[in-house]
Amino acid sequence: MREARLGISRQALHHNLRRVREAAPYARVLSMVKADAYGHGAALVAETLAESDGFGVAFLEEALALRAAGIRQPVSILEGVFSELEMFEAVRQGFSVVVHQEEQIRFLENCRLTGPVDVWLKIDTGMHRLGFSPEAAVMAFRRIRAARLTGSIGLLTHFAAADELDSPQTEKQIGRFRALQQVLGRAGELPLPDSLANSAGILAWPASHGAWVRPGIMLYGCSPFAERTAEELGLRPVMTLTSRLIAVRTLKKGEPVGYGATWVAERDTRIGVVAIGYGDGYPRHARNGTPVLVEGHCVPLVGRVSMDMVTVDLGSLPVGVGARCVLWGDGLSADVVAAHAGTISYELLCKVTSRVMREVW
Ligand SMILES: Cc1ncc(COP(=O)(O)O)c(C=O)c1O
Numbered sequence: 001m002r003e004a005r006l007g008i009s010r011q012a013l014h015h016n017l018r019r020v021r022e023a024a025p026y027a028r029v030l031s032m033v034k035a036d037a038y039g040h041g042a043a044l045v046a047e048t049l050a051e052s053d054g055f056g057v058a059f060l061e062e063a064l065a066l067r068a069a070g071i072r073q074p075v076s077i078l079e080g081v082f083s084e085l086e087m088f089e090a091v092r093q094g095f096s097v098v099v100h101q102e103e104q105i106r107f108l109e110n111c112r113l114t115g116p117v118d119v120w121l122k123i124d125t126g127m128h129r130l131g132f133s134p135e136a137a138v139m140a141f142r143r144i145r146a147a148r149l150t151g152s153i154g155l156l157t158h159f160a161a162a163d164e165l166d167s168p169q170t171e172k173q174i175g176r177f178r179a180l181q182q183v184l185g186r187a188g189e190l191p192l193p194d195s196l197a198n199s200a201g202i203l204a205w206p207a208s209h210g211a212w213v214r215p216g217i218m219l220y221g222c223s224p225f226a227e228r229t230a231e232e233l234g235l236r237p238v239m240t241l242t243s244r245l246i247a248v249r250t251l252k253k254g255e256p257v258g259y260g261a262t263w264v265a266e267r268d269t270r271i272g273v274v275a276i277g278y279g280d281g282y283p284r285h286a287r288n289g290t291p292v293l294v295e296g297h298c299v300p301l302v303g304r305v306s307m308d309m310v311t312v313d314l315g316s317l318p319v320g321v322g323a324r325c326v327l328w329g330d331g332l333s334a335d336v337v338a339a340h341a342g343t344i345s346y347e348l349l350c351k352v353t354s355r356v357m358r359e360v361w
Pocket of ligand 1: 078197198200214215216217224
C-alpha cells in the first residue's frame with residue numbers, strides 16, 4: 001500500500017491557540033476554520049479548539065457544515081451572505097454575518113424572520129477588497145441598527161500588509177478604524193465590539209487587538225512573516241505530510257533525472273524516489289534544492305515534481321526503499337517548502353488532495 005499520509009496533531013493545535021491567548025490576552029478568539037480549516041479538516045479543528053470563543057468561515061455552506069458536525073459555538077460568516085434566502089438561513093441557524101456592501105443591508109431589511117442576528121459591519125480601511133469606506137460606514141451602521149432583525153453590531157476590518165513589519169500600511173489602517181469608532185462614539189453610539197487582527201496583527205501589532213482577534217495561519221503552526229520563522233514565534237506545525245522511498249537508483253555523473261531532464265548529476269550519486277507528487281498537493285513548482293527530510297536527514301529535491309513522485313539526491317545517506325520522508329510539518333516547516341516553490345504556506349496546507357490518507361495524532 002502506498003504510504004502517503006497527512007498527520008494532524010491536536011496537541012499542536014492546542015499549543016498554538018495558547019500562543020494566540022498569550023499574545024492577545026484580553027481579546028476573544030475567533031478561530032479561522034474557512035477552507036476546511038486551511039486544509040486540516042474544519043470539523044476536526046473546531047472540535048479540538050472547542051475553547052475558542054467562536055469560529056470564522058468564508059460562506060454559509062462552510063458554516064452549515066460546522067453545525068452538521070455538531071459544532072455549537074458562535075460562527076461568523078466572513079463574506080456574509082449572497083441572497084435573502086441565505087440571510088434567512090443564517091438567521092435561523094444563529095450565525096453572525098459580515099455586512100460589507102449595501103445589497104447585504106437590504107437582505108437584512110427584507111428578511112422574513114425577526115432575528116436577532118449579530119452583524120459585523122466591515123470597514124474598508126485600506127485593503128480595498130471588501131467593506132464600506134469609513135465615510136459610508138456611519139449611514140450603513142444606522143440602517144443596520146434600524147433593521148428589526150439586528151442583534152449586536154460589531155465593527156471589523158482586515159489588514160492588507162500586517163505581515164510587513166516596516167510598512168506604514170497597518171498603522172494607517174488602525175488609525176482610520178479608530179477614527180471611525182470615535183465618530184460613532186461622538187454620535188452617541190456605545191463602544192461596539194471590534195475585530196481587526198489576523199495572525200500577523202496578533203503577533204506584531206498589539207494596538208490592533210481589540211475585542212476579537214481572528215487567527216488563521218498561526219493556529220496551524222506557520223508564520224505569517226517572511227522574516228520570522230514559526231519556531232521563533234513559538235508555533236508548532238499541526239500538519240505533517242509524509243511518504244516513503246519507493247525506489248533508490250544510482251546515477252552516474254552527467255545523467256539527468258525526471259521530466260525535461262532539468263537536473264543533471266554533478267557527481268555519481270544515489271537518487272531516492274518519494275511516493276508523493278502534485279497529485280497529492282505537493283507543489284509542482286518546488287525548485288531543485290527544496291528540502292525533504294529522509295529518516296530525519298535533510299536532502300535536496302532534484303528534477304521536476306511529477307504527479308505521483310518526486311526525486312531527491314540522497315548522496316551517501318545510508319537509506320533504502322521504505323525510508324520515511326517528511327515533505328513538510330514536523331522538523332521541516334511548510335513555510336520553508338513554500339518559499340522554495342514561490343508560494344506561501346497557506347496554499348500548501350489548503351491543497352493536499354483527498355487521496356492522501358489522514359491520521360489524527
Ligand atoms: C477576514 C479574515 N480574517 C482573518 C483571516 C486570518 O488570516 P491569517 O491566516 O493570516 O491569520 C483571514 C484569512 O485570510 C481573513 O480573510
